[in-house]
């Protein structure tokens with residue numbers, strides 16, 4: 209067994225003087241020319257892209273990762289403030305439609321090195337073994353071409369690299385975590401108390417927030433701004449967990465580079481590199497292989513925007529699979545009011561969860577299930593919750609002045625994959641002249657039933673903890689799918705190793721490839737899937 | 751770097767944020783977020799303190815739109831008692847001028863800037879129908895009635911738009927601007943920025959030395975004490 213540091217030295221490559229960025233490492237970074245045919249170019253340096261870069265750089269590959277957004281410096285670029293963190297989100301225009309359109313906003317994907325994990329909450333649960341065969345077991349969703357056991361070693365590796373803190377986990381495949389659980393704040397305390405009184409098992413964790421020093425990363429200071437980017441370097445994101453090690457092993461990160469198309473050679477049928485715009489200048493990076501990891505909206509959009517003679521409807525879209533089977537999790541948020549002061553803004557929003565309702569319960573009129581977690585919104589997000597009750601004017605202000613008395617839980621309901629939930633191209637163009645993504649969503653009956661069932665359990669927990677009023681807002685979280693992995697090209701875009709069926713040197717290594725989503729937050733699984741694809745590439749899949 | 755030296759009127763103050771809490775009563779007496787600003791990192795302080803300074807000039811709205819938007823936002827946010835209040839329209843205007851949207855729009859809505867212009871015009875037209883005056887010049891009660899009528903439509907049509915999507919646009923922009931302001935934080939007992947200091951006393955009924963207890967903990971909005 210190798211130690212984490214021997215596999216991934218990122219945490220030790222960060223400064224230990226109270227600043228957060230190793231500027232020397234970035235200044236000394238290896239740089240490739242556009243005309244160099246690198247071994248692999250990666251589109252997007254988020255959860256999936258960064259993991260792939262780090263793994264293959266370690267294997268001696270010549271790799272470049274391009275990202276549309278900045279190469280963040282937490283000291284200079286991030287603030288301990290909600291409204292001031294708007295620049296972390298992907299705010300290029302997107303159009304939403306369908307019977308149940310999914311608004312994004314601050315719940316939007318990220319932009320910049322580190323991807324959406326820069327402002328994700330930090331929950332890192334594994335999927336359950338059942339998630340990989342819901343079609344066979346429950347008659348819904350889809351079966352993956354891989355099983356839980358295929359991902360398990362990668363889960364273990366990534367959990368050590370982030371690292372993850374939490375109690376021993378009794379659900380799914382029972383397992384422990386490398387770090388002990390964090391102490392909980394007011395919201396976590398309420399959840400634990402209410403769950404206990406209601407006879408529901410709840411556990412502290414699992415969160416990718418270091419409990420204690422990890423390398424040169426300091427301990428969390430419990431300031432509650434995880435969704436605004438962690439200025440402390442306590443919460444894991446690829447910016448600090450995988451990119452430093454990738455740089456130290458010769459990878460180049462080219463930030464502020466918007467990929468506009470994937471190069472394709474009609475004669476060989478292979479990808480040739482990527483077209484991108486940097487500083488207003490159109491350029492082309494040559495590469496022997498291309499991996500797309502731009503998030504579940506931008507990845508399908510880029511494929512659709514990369515049409516050619518061979519692929520008139522978009523790259524890899526021979527069977528009209530690109531952009532389909534997109535999934536969000538239904539994420540109703542239920543808050544309870546206590547005469548005591550909860551002050552849920554103190555401590556990270558991710559604290560406590562239960563997966564007791566994760567699996568199909570034959571006694572219920574729905575398949576699959578949901579998990580419940582603390583969410584702890586800050587004032588602007590809380591105002592959205594209160595305003596959704598219809599309050600405005602003096603009444604809104606009165607409700608809001610009561611902020612310190614509220615505890616807030618969120619559910620993640622496993623919405624089912626449906627072909628009509630998809631990304632297509634809109635008429636509207638972005639500032640590069642590219643059609644923007646149009647994203648349509650409609651819920652099925654099972655989805656709707658799960659939302660109400662989850663709300664019922666959250667109300668039960670909060671009431672059991674002593675809440676005298678509960679209020680709920682319907683929200684959505686965690687987009688995955690859109691270029692799913694499947695057994696064959698008629699049912700998906702990539703194979704079990706994330707290689708596209710249509711173009712042999714084109715890979716997709718982000719959340720887009722997930723065929724189902726369980727009711728777990730997806731980032732850990734995305735990283736594990738990407739690490740597994742990297743192992744396949746390193747072993748000769750090049 | 752400990753926050754423990756800073757009581758409610760503690761060290762490192764950047765001047766107090768104006769108290770606006772006529773509507774809610776002063777639930778956190780003496781609590782002043784800015785008293786702690788000496789403990790904030792410089793980048794955050796720059797961003798937050800700019801909100802208590804002079805508001806940016808209006809660049810996007812026409813004067814008529816500015817007037818309607820101000821009346822709309824003041825009613826939505828219950829800023830009914832005159833000064834001091836949080837000026838939200840300049841920051842909404844700045845976002846629209848810079849196209850700093852939320853990165854999405856409903857397919858049946860125009861882009862945010864145009865949607866604001868259109869809906870402010872519709873408010874004027876509804877107000878003229880109701881009381882023969884532009885929305886901004888109507889008495890506050892009439893303004894509230896016009897707004898309430900839009901909310902009451904739910905997802906039905908309002909001047910060709912889905913009223914629920916209009917409501918979402920207005921409340922999102924207004925609440926984001928308002929609850930980004932230190933005066934609003936004073937009113938709800940939220941201390942704002944917390945880096946590098948962090949919190950030492952999380953937990954139910956646990957407070958930092960600079961946090962102030964709610965003076966009316968049983969003032970539960972559900973008890974029907976309001977309205």
Ligand SMILES: Cc1cc2nc3c(=O)[nH]c(=O)nc-3n(C[C@H](O)[C@H](O)[C@H](O)COP(=O)(O)OP(=O)(O)OC[C@H]3O[C@@H](n4cnc5c(N)ncnc54)[C@H](O)[C@@H]3O)c2cc1C
Pocket residue numbers: 251252253254255256257274275276277314315316317318319320321322323324325327328329330331332333435465466467468501502503504506507510558686687717718719720729730731732734
């Ligand atoms: C508010 C919020 C909270 C969340 N909380 C959690 C949580 O607690 N736990 C969890 O597991 N997950 C959470 N998530 C979800 C999680 O962050 C994402 O699922 C995950 O990061 C997605 O990984 P990805 O690799 O697919 O894409 P990302 O991590 O989003 O990376 C995509 C990258 O690609 C870049 N890119 C896209 N298109 C282009 C292009 N054309 N050219 C160049 N670059 C491009 C983007 O700039 C971005 O950096 C949360 C998400 C949000 C928004």
Ligand code: SF4
Pocket residue numbers: 417427428429430431432433434435437438439440441442443555556557
């Ligand atoms: S609460 Fe902890 S993990 Fe979250 S942002 Fe603050 S220091 Fe980072």
